[in-house]
Amino acid sequence: xxxxxxADDQDVVRLGLCRILDGEPDLEVVAQxxxxxxxxxxxxxxxxxxxxxxIRMPVLDGLTATHRVLADLPDVRVVIVTTFDLDEYVYxxxxxxxxxxxxxxxxxxxxxxxxxxxxxxxxxxxxxTTRRLIDAFARTRSPADGRRLDVLxxxxxxxxxAMARGLSNAEVGRALYISEGTVRTHVNRMLAKLGLRDRxxxxxxxxxxxxxxxxxxxxxx
Numbered sequence: 001x002x003x004x005x006x007a008d009d010q011d012v013v014r015l016g017l018c019r020i021l022d023g024e025p026d027l028e029v030v031a032q033x034x035x036x037x038x039x040x041x042x043x044x045x046x047x048x049x050x051x052x053x054x055i056r057m058p059v060l061d062g063l064t065a066t067h068r069v070l071a072d073l074p075d076v077r078v079v080i081v082t083t084f085d086l087d088e089y090v091y092x093x094x095x096x097x098x099x100x101x102x103x104x105x106x107x108x109x110x111x112x113x114x115x116x117x118x119x120x121x122x123x124x125x126x127x128x129t130t131r132r133l134i135d136a137f138a139r140t141r142s143p144a145d146g147r148r149l150d151v152l153x154x155x156x157x158x159x160x161x162a163m164a165r166g167l168s169n170a171e172v173g174r175a176l177y178i179s180e181g182t183v184r185t186h187v188n189r190m191l192a193k194l195g196l197r198d199r200x201x202x203x204x205x206x207x208x209x210x211x212x213x214x215x216x217x218x219x220x221x
Contacts, residue, residue, distance in 0.1 A: 002119045005046060007039035007062065008054040008081060013104055017052055017081070020108045027115060036060030043069045043076060047081050049119050051078045052102075052111075055093065058062045070097045077118040084214040094204055097197050104132045123200035151193045157187045157211065164203045164212040 004021050006029055008014040014032055021027045030046045033039035037060040051069060055062040066078050080093050094101070099118040102111050113116060117123070129144075146162075149157065155176075162172040163184035169183045187199065196202050206212045 002027050002050060002091055002115060003046065003048045004115060005031045005033065005039065005042055005048040005051045007033040007036065007042075007057065007065065009034050009049060009052075009057040013054070013081075017111065021115065024112060025067050034058075036062055036065030037151065039065045040068045045072055047073065048076060051076060052081050052115070053078050053093075053098070054081050063096065066093050066098055067096050077121075079114050079118055096117055097201065099198060100200055120138070121198075123198045123203075146211065148194065148205070149209055149211060152190060156186050156190045156193075159183060160190060160202060160206050163199055163214055164206040172221070 004181070005029060006014055006017045008017065011034075014034070018029045018032060021029050030048050031042040033042045033059045039051065039053060039057075039062075040060065053062045053066055053069075057065075062080065066080075069076055070080060078098040080091070080098050081104055082101055083104055100114060100123050102114045149160075152160065159172055159178055162175055167175060169180050169187070172178075173180045173183045187202075191197075191198070193200060194202065194205065196205065
């Protein structure tokens with residue numbers, strides 16, 4: 001059973017998310033929070049597997065709440081619940097360790113998939129909206145030092161580029177003619193070498209270092 005905390009200051013949205021989640025036999029809403037401070041408090045109290053976190057909330061915003069939750073409870077997975085046209089706080093939340101995001105008006109099946117995917121230890125990087133969001137904010141950033149990627153092998157860099165295109169492990173394997181198990185091994189080694197939490201942080205780093213550029217699907221020039 002995956003235990004979920006729902007944090008959103010809009011009652012209609014919060015209650016709607018709770019109804020969607022509680023209708024599934026493998027999901028359970030263990031707490032609700034109308035603001036970021038309450039989200040942090042409830043996360044400590046209930047120790048959920050996943051937190052659905054709104055960004056713009058009173059008392060404490062979702063970005064700060066995400067930082068606090070993940071600092072104290074690193075095993076918790078945070079999914080940002082947002083509208084597509086939000087500001088750079090979404091990008092900062094991903095950098096802080098959020099495992100992905102879903103849109104507030106997304107179909108119920110997308111929200112359920114997001115919760116299940118991150119609960120299983122993966123990150124929501126495949127949907128085109130996620131890639132567009134990372135693209136948009138990557139354009140506003142000065143490139144990070146690409147030398148950080150020097151620790152990667154050529155194959156690991158190829159896997160990282162494919163991940164940044166939004167490919168799943170199976171799709172990466174087909175693209176590079178290697179098994180899915182080999183892809184997982186490369187991903188795990190890559191994350192360990194770079195000191196990253198999950199695939200999504202690796203994708204963000206690929207954009208920040210210029211390994212992948214917005215609007216392109218391969219290595220940067």
